[in-house]
Amino acid sequence: xxxxxxxxxxxxxxxxxxxxxxxxxxxxxxxxxxxxxxxxxxxxxxxxxxxxxxxxxxxxxxxxxxxxxxxxxxxxxxxxxxxxxxxxxxxxxxxxxxxxxxxxxxxxxxxxxxxxxxxxxxxxxxxxxxxxxxxxxxxxxxxxxxxxxxxxxxxxxxxxxxxxxxxxxxxxxxxxxxxxxxxxxxxxxxxxxxxxxxxxxxxx
Amino acid sequence: xxxxxxxxxxxxxxxxxxxxxxxxxxxxxxxxxxxxxxxxxxxxxxxxxxxxxxxxxxxxxxxxxxxxxxxxxxxxxxxxxxxxxxxxxxxxxxxxxxxxxxxxxxxxxxxxxxxxxxxxxxxxxxxxxxxxxxxxxxxxxxxxxxxxxxxxxxxxxxxxxxxxxxxxxxxxxxxxxxxxxxxxxxxxxxxxxxxxxxxxxxxxxxxxxxxxxxxxxxxxxxxxxxxxxxxxxxxxxxxxxxxxxxxxxxxxxxxxxxxxxxxxxx
Numbered sequence: 001x002x003x004x005x006x007x008x009x010x011x012x013x014x015x016x017x018x019x020x021x022x023x024x025x026x027x028x029x030x031x032x033x034x035x036x037x038x039x040x041x042x043x044x045x046x047x048x049x050x051x052x053x054x055x056x057x058x059x060x061x062x063x064x065x066x067x068x069x070x071x072x073x074x075x076x077x078x079x080x081x082x083x084x085x086x087x088x089x090x091x092x093x094x095x096x097x098x099x100x101x102x103x104x105x106x107x108x109x110x111x112x113x114x115x116x117x118x119x120x121x122x123x124x125x126x127x128x129x130x131x132x133x134x135x136x137x138x139x140x141x142x143x144x145x146x147x148x149x150x151x152x153x154x155x156x157x158x159x160x161x162x163x164x165x166x167x168x169x170x171x172x173x174x175x176x177x178x179x180x181x182x183x184x185x186x187x188x189x190x191x192x193x194x195x196x197x198x199x200x201x202x203x204x
Numbered sequence: 205x206x207x208x209x210x211x212x213x214x215x216x217x218x219x220x221x222x223x224x225x226x227x228x229x230x231x232x233x234x235x236x237x238x239x240x241x242x243x244x245x246x247x248x249x250x251x252x253x254x255x256x257x258x259x260x261x262x263x264x265x266x267x268x269x270x271x272x273x274x275x276x277x278x279x280x281x282x283x284x285x286x287x288x289x290x291x292x293x294x295x296x297x298x299x300x301x302x303x304x305x306x307x308x309x310x311x312x313x314x315x316x317x318x319x320x321x322x323x324x325x326x327x328x329x330x331x332x333x334x335x336x337x338x339x340x341x342x343x344x345x346x347x348x349x350x351x352x353x354x355x356x357x358x359x360x361x362x363x364x365x366x367x368x369x370x371x372x373x374x375x376x377x378x379x380x381x382x383x384x385x386x387x388x389x390x391x392x393x394x395x396x397x398x399x400x401x402x403x404x405x406x407x408x409x410x411x412x413x414x415x416x417x418x419x420x421x422x423x424x425x426x427x428x429x430x431x432x433x434x435x436x437x438x439x440x441x442x443x444x445x446x447x448x449x450x451x452x453x454x455x456x457x458x459x460x461x462x463x464x465x466x467x468x469x470x
Contacts, residue, residue: 038297039298040296040297040298040299041297041298041299042297042299043299045297045299045300046299145334145405145406146331146334148408149330149331149408149454149455150299150455152408152454152455153408154408154409155408155409156406156409
């Protein structure tokens with residue numbers, strides 16, 4: 001780089017900095033909840049729009065206010081997904097025995113091509129998932145990618161009918177921050193349930 | 205046998221590549237966004253399916269796309285954070301980037317020394333890289349696209365591997381070189397190896413082992429190269445390194461030698 005170029009570059013940079021300072025006040029801040037800003041660690045900072053099994057557009061933020069137990073899977077999965085859902089149902093049962101009922105369960109599909117809202121609805125029915133506590137949702141590829149990234153879920157399409165993916169079940173608190181993760185389907189649920197109970201009993 | 209097969213596939217890739225530019229006639233490609241013509245390549249690692257079948261190195265067909273000649277620079281990224289305050293270092297949400305995000309920048313709207321204008325921006329998380337590319341109507345390359353561009357239809361691969369090896373052998377530099385100083389490959393893309401690591405859109409898709417279904421379910425079990433089965437060329441050390449690098453990342457991670465470049469669909 002010649003000296004002249006460097007000087008021009010320097011001028012460009014100073015201009016950018018001045019411009020930045022001048023323009024920065026024109027920008028509106030990201031939308032805030034009336035109840036205050038979301039914590040920086042909240043997954044509700046993700047603004048992707050999903051579609052629920054009843055065909056409604058939903059943002060993750062609509063889950064805020066309750067503890068959420070969320071997993072990413074897909075309905076045509078024969079191997080591990082039924083176990084993930086079975087584990088979530090077991091969590092639902094056991095937490096109910098502790099008289100905790102206000103917990104949201106969420107199933108986010110990693111197979112948006114095949115998991116239409118109708119299919120999710122059928123799946124919920126077949127598995128007897130209580131619509132009052134369960135949200136099944138599907139989104140576009142980007143929504144899936146970003147949520148998976150935020151939850152640390154790894155997935156990869158192996159062939160037309162198979163997607164390998166992590167079996168993580170995540171506990172999210174009322175504001176959307178991750179509080180606990182159950183990594184493998186073989187782990188028992190005791191730790192998860194005790195963390196969930198703590199989160200549910202804390203004042204929102 | 206492996207190398208003969210590879211040579212053949214490279215040839216196939218070169219031929220298909222040369223057949224496809226027809227489709228790119230009205231593409232937005234130029235020197236800054238060279239065309240990567242369509243073709244096929246064999247991924248470094250073919251995951252065995254969950255059913256434990258023997259992995260097969262099937263060639264992957266890659267559609268034509270345009271790839272940024274260079275990595276995103278400090279100057280580029282400064283323009284972005286100026287227009288998108290939520291990505292400034294003091295504004296960024298913790299879920300999207302760990303604390304070391306842009307740590308080499310002295311403040312929100314300055315990357316410091318003038319000499320850094322053409323340095324690749326580093327210490328940027330996956331989320332930030334995604335948002336940047338989206339803001340310029342582009343996207344991050346998939347790992348297949350990135351590796352396919354590096355494979356360069358089989359051209360000059362010895363030298364590419366050597367550049368990568370040399371870079372890996374060096375200790376981390378106190379400072380980085382400017383982007384675009386390396387001679388572009390035949391597509392016109394510069395510095396894919398030898399300067400920094402680069403994010404890919406599906407960096408986290410490399411679930412390499414069936415241990416995921418094992419009872420311990422620990423994260424560490426996911427990061428193993430599966431004993432080398434399914435690997436195209438076990439001598440391709442830089443490819444191993446890229447593979448394990450990607451597998452070790454999480455989307456909020458930032459590293460002083462990890463940046464990105466964007467691609468565009470045609």
